[in-house]
Amino acid sequence: MAFTRKLLLFLTFFIQVKGIQPCIFSNLGTIHSIQKNQNPTNSKPCNTYTFPNNLSYATCNDLPVLESSLHWNYYPKTNKVDIAFKKNNAKDSSWIAWAINPTSKGMIGSQALIGYRRSDGGFKAYTSSITSYSTMLQEGNLSFPVYDVSGMYVNGSMMIFARLELPRNLSLVNHVWQEGLVSDDGSLIAHAMTGPNVQSFGILDFKSAIVSKNIGGKLKSRTMLRNVHGIFNAVGWGTLMPIGVIFARYLKSFDGSIGPIWFHLHRACQSLALLIGTIGFGTGLYMGKQPGQHDTPHRCVGITLMTLALAQVCVAFCLRPKKDHKYRIWWNIFHIIVGYSTIILAIWNVFKGFDILVYRLKGIDVMWKYIYACVIGFLGLSAFVLEVVTWIRLLIKKKKKTTQELDV
Numbered sequence: 133m134a135f136t137r138k139l140l141l142f143l144t145f146f147i148q149v150k151g152i153q154p155c156i157f158s159n160l161g162t163i164h165s166i167q168k169n170q171n172p173t174n175s176k177p178c179n180t181y182t183f184p185n186n187l188s189y190a191t192c193n194d195l196p197v198l199e200s201s202l203h204w205n206y207y208p209k210t211n212k213v214d215i216a217f218k219k220n221n222a223k224d225s226s227w228i229a230w231a232i233n234p235t236s237k238g239m240i241g242s243q244a245l246i247g248y249r250r251s252d253g254g255f256k257a258y259t260s261s262i263t264s265y266s267t268m269l270q271e272g273n274l275s276f277p278v279y280d281v282s283g284m285y286v287n288g289s290m291m292i293f294a295r296l297e298l299p300r301n302l303s304l305v306n307h308v309w310q311e312g313l314v315s316d317d318g319s320l321i322a323h324a325m326t327g328p329n330v331q332s333f334g335i336l337d338f339k340s341a342i343v344s345k346n347i348g349g350k351l352k353s354r355t356m357l358r359n360v361h362g363i364f365n366a367v368g369w370g371t372l373m374p375i376g377v378i379f380a381r382y383l384k385s386f387d388g389s390i391g392p393i394w395f396h397l398h399r400a401c402q403s404l405a406l407l408i409g410t411i412g413f414g415t416g417l418y419m420g421k422q423p424g425q426h427d428t429p430h431r432c433v434g435i436t437l438m439t440l441a442l443a444q445v446c447v448a449f450c451l452r453p454k455k456d457h458k459y460r461i462w463w464n465i466f467h468i469i470v471g472y473s474t475i476i477l478a479i480w481n482v483f484k485g486f487d488i489l490v491y492r493l494k495g496i497d498v499m500w501k502y503i504y505a506c507v508i509g510f511l512g513l514s515a516f517v518l519e520v521v522t523w524i525r526l527l528i529k530k531k532k533k534t535t536q537e538l539d540v
Contacts, residue, residue, distance in 0.1 A: 178203060181218070184286060187293070189216055193336075193343045197328035200309050202230070206338040211298045213338050217245065217309065222290040224249055225314045230292060231262070232305040232336070234276065240264070242306070243274040247283035247292040248314050257283035257292050303339040308332060361415040362485055366504055368408030369437060370482035374475050374511050376401035382518040385525060406441055409478075413438050427488055433481045440474045479508060 178192035178201035189203035203216040217230035227248035233241050240262060247257040258271045259278055277297040284291050298305075309332045312323035323329045336343050376398050383394030416434055448467065453460045486501040 178218075183216065183291075184284070187216065189214065191341045193341070195309060195332070195343075196334075197331045198309060198311055200228075200311075200332075202307075202309075202336070202343075204338060206303070208339065211300060211302065213296050213298065215245070215292075215294050215296060217292045219290045219309075219311060221288055222285070222311070223313070224285075226290070227312050227314050227320050228290045228292065229310045230307065231309075232296075232307045234299055234302055234305050241275070242308065243276065243278075245278075245281065245292045245294050247290060248320065249285050249290070251316075251318060255283045255285055255290075257281050259294075298338075304335065304337045307334060307336045357415055357419060358489070361412055361419060362489060364408050364412030364415070365434075365485065366482050368405045368410075368412055369474075369478035370504065371507060371511075372401055372405035372408065373478055374508075376405060377471060377475055378511065378515055378518065382515075382522055385522050406445065409441065410438070427484070430481060430484045430488060433477055433484070437474060437477050437481065440470050440477075444470050444474065 178194045181192075181201070183189075183203075190205050192201055192203040194201050199220040201218045201220075203218065205214040207213065215230070217228070219228045222228065227246065229244050229246045231242040231244035234243070242262045244260045244262060245257065246260055247255060250256055259274050259281055260270065261272050261274050276299055279295040279297075281292075281294045283293065310323055310329065313321040315321050334343060379394055379401060380398040383397065413434060416431070420431055444467070447463070447470075451463070453463055482504065483501070486504065490498045490501055
């Protein structure tokens with residue numbers, strides 16, 4: 133049994149798991165004392181650090197990012213663990229947090245210890261149970277007993293201490309650690325959404341002292357999936373779809389000279405746009421099921437776009453009446469309204485996606501948003517010029533027809 137458990141534990145740390153996503157924590161809690169010293173510390177191995185007040189820990193681990201370390205004493209008989217989370221080179225106006233999720237791999241359900249330095253020099257440490265991706269959580273009880281929560285600031289390092297009473301027979305947990313800034317009014321500011329701040333999660337076994345650090349592959353996979361989602365949607369829904377409408381709107385006036393070529397170009401462009409957009413939509417649905425922060429308007433508009441596009445395809449291929457049919461005018465109205473609504477929503481949603489990537493996640497440079505804006509600007513200008521040309525040709529054609537009728 134011991135060999136089987138060790139084998140399963142070994143395999144667990146080499147498969148991909150869903151890490152706990154970072155979040156913003158509220159700033160209420162119990163006030164604790166502190167020792168003042170603003171000299172920054174050099175990051176040294178965790179087992180060389182001596183804690184104040186004669187505190188000692190049998191096990192420690194230097195966490196891979198954010199210059200942090202975790203120290204603990206585990207008591208198997210009671211399944212209690214004494215925790216010390218330490219953040220080196222912490223700024224005076226910053227907050228730190230360490231959390232575990234004893235029941236699942238996602239952010240929801242994680243139990244957090246939070247601490248920060250107050251403006252008067254004191255240190256505040258408290259607990260908070262995470263129940264939502266977006267809400268600012270206030271001080272509250274955890275899902276398991278926790279005792280002696282305290283914290284301090286010493287020689288440029290912030291520390292949080294607590295004793296946790298874990299559920300029975302549980303020693304393997306997901307954990308996450310985080311840091312951010314504190315505003316002048318004492319409220320906690322959201323941490324960065326790029327670099328080390330989105331790499332600070334893993335798996336921890338208090339009993340065996342194994343800490344998983346295999347986070348790079350999963351982070352790269354998420355980043356790649358997010359980029360694929362953005363590129364495919366920007367190209368499919370946000371670029372090819374408007375080009376297809378331009379083909380139908382303005383090349384159709386040359387029907388007499390180019391024949392049905394405009395129709396084939398329109399159908400080919402829209403079909404390709406739908407194919408690419410469907411891939412982008414699928415990646416979005418997949419990411420929506422993963423733990424993390426999600427944008428509801430962006431998601432809802434994406435679902436609406438897919439619904440309109442599928443309705444447009446079904447009506448176009450299955451319910452299109454002949455040109456001389458009495459219901460053809462109603463089909464045209466439906467086709468135009470749905471088509472232009474899809475284009476408007478698609479462009480809005482692409483810009484919404486850029487805002488999420490650039491300003492919230494800080495995953496790409498704002499240059500890409502400007503490039504797409506230039507593409508849409510060029511298409512808009514082209515449509516305007518072609519609209520003017522179309523009306524001029526229509527007026528000239530109408531004038532010629534009137535002249536011929538008068539001559540007759």
